[in-house]
Amino acid sequence: MENNEKWIIQLRKGIFEVAILSLISKKAKYGYEITSELNEFRAFQIPNGTIYPILNRLTKNGWATSYWEDPMEGPKRKYYQITPTGSEILKERLEGYNDIYHSLMTMSKGDE
Amino acid sequence: MDKQYFFSNNVIDSFINDLSRNLIDLPQNLKEQHIMEIKSDLYESAVEKERAGVPDKEIAQVVLRDFLPPQKLAIEILGEYSEINFDESKKSLNFIKYYTVLSIGCLGALAVPIAMGKINISSNLPFALSFILANLWLIFGKIPWNITTLNFLKRIMKVSNFIFAIGFACFAIRLMVAKTIESFTFSYFIGYLILAILYVVFLKAFYNKKQA
Numbered sequence: 001m002e003n004n005e006k007w008i009i010q011l012r013k014g015i016f017e018v019a020i021l022s023l024i025s026k027k028a029k030y031g032y033e034i035t036s037e038l039n040e041f042r043a044f045q046i047p048n049g050t051i052y053p054i055l056n057r058l059t060k061n062g063w064a065t066s067y068w069e070d071p072m073e074g075p076k077r078k079y080y081q082i083t084p085t086g087s088e089i090l091k092e093r094l095e096g097y098n099d100i101y102h103s104l105m106t107m108s109k110g111d112e
Numbered sequence: 113m114d115k116q117y118f119f120s121n122n123v124i125d126s127f128i129n130d131l132s133r134n135l136i137d138l139p140q141n142l143k144e145q146h147i148m149e150i151k152s153d154l155y156e157s158a159v160e161k162e163r164a165g166v167p168d169k170e171i172a173q174v175v176l177r178d179f180l181p182p183q184k185l186a187i188e189i190l191g192e193y194s195e196i197n198f199d200e201s202k203k204s205l206n207f208i209k210y211y212t213v214l215s216i217g218c219l220g221a222l223a224v225p226i227a228m229g230k231i232n233i234s235s236n237l238p239f240a241l242s243f244i245l246a247n248l249w250l251i252f253g254k255i256p257w258n259i260t261t262l263n264f265l266k267r268i269m270k271v272s273n274f275i276f277a278i279g280f281a282c283f284a285i286r287l288m289v290a291k292t293i294e295s296f297t298f299s300y301f302i303g304y305l306i307l308a309i310l311y312v313v314f315l316k317a318f319y320n321k322k323q324a
Contacts, residue, residue, distance in 0.1 A: 031153055032152070032153045047179060048153050048179045049149075049153055049179050049185050052146055053146075053189050053192030057192060077152060
């Protein structure tokens, strides 16, 4: 059971990177906005605040860039935007996950 | 929703302080970055709750419901920085603490002969040696300096000013006891002050060098 949980944590860690890259691939978004959008999906429920280490990792890898913006109204926000390298990584990973998904489905249906 | 009013709320203030305390192992710049982003999230959430019609008095409590408790949030954040050697960081901080005791403590102890009006070499020698060794240890020891240890060194610099006060206090005690300025007391006092000045100047130069 414990191993299963660890596996899920590892899997989610990798998938969250792809999910966040997908969200910021269309336009720059700030942390709270990304968390809110992720929380719309049951598989991507994440408590507020815990997204920043992942965003930090994406920035450190050069897959995303960030900048602060101080709007006339509302709080100061840090926006995250995908980089060309990030776009390539996103494309590769989505293809990879797609391959894995189809292979698993084919295997599970093999004996039927 | 007024930003200052929201962050002055006790519950929010305590949440941020707790989180900051639990992130002590992170380098200062990373810690500040995370705190700033989480503060932005807290406020963003508060504005959203206000729009949703949550009464002002309840907003802070409702906002925090969507966040992990500070300890757990800190664990999540620290978990992403496994490449940072926290043990190493703790060791270097401990080293600085030992250094403080050995250097400032021993220098303070070396002021005692001023109050006594005489010097007992055998009892003062260990303090003098410890003081010298501690400073050699600081200069030549392979300490991984980071923001936390540098901040601690800065605090030592402030505390080190007390060694002047100890010297003057001992001199004043001797004056009250002997009711005259003895040549030994006076020359030892001057020597002590020169050593203290050199020590403070050394600490400042060392700090500036490491900070650069």
